[in-house]
Amino acid sequence: MNFQITEYCHHILEEYIEEGDICIDATAGNGGDTEFLCQKVGETGNVYAFDVQEMAIAHTRERLEKANLSARAKLIQDGHEKMQTYVKEEAKVIIFNFGYLPGGDHKIATRAASLTAIESALNLLKKGGIINLCIYSGGDTGYEEKEAILNYLKTLDSKKWLVIVNSYFNRKNDPPLPVFIYRLK
């Protein structure tokens, strides 16, 4: 197994995704998570992918075309905080990959305003579903977003939500934080 954050998270998420599921990629970026979700939901499933950057949507579109998966995805160039405007069904898995687009404009990073987006994702999550957050800190992104998100997650009702925060405990230089929020039955 590859222990990069994306692969590590996919490894956990793939246990849960079933053929026909609805999933959301809240930060499409270069399309890696969107492609993963499209593969897992199968021909009868659907994936909604959001990104505010035209370049990210273009890269994701290209990637899905190459993989012959375009029919399973709806690509939306808008902020993930508005996901409830576009998604009217409950979702099984919702992925947020915070930070900036690799190879893109570092100024367009996700911000502490992401809390609104996480709240929307909680509203859309199916029972037994998972929200995965990959949180970066340090570098261009700073620590503010990480702190804001972790403080918010602490306040979630433990009867309804299980929040698991993983860490690359013995790695230096602000390793990313894989977080899983489970909606309990």
Ligand code: SAH
């Ligand atoms: N740092 C990650 C990639 C993050 S990509 C990695 O190393 O793989 C994060 C994406 O979120 C970027 O493409 C950016 O355009 C997008 N983004 C920023 N704010 C957003 C918002 N409000 N809604 C949707 N996407 C957003």
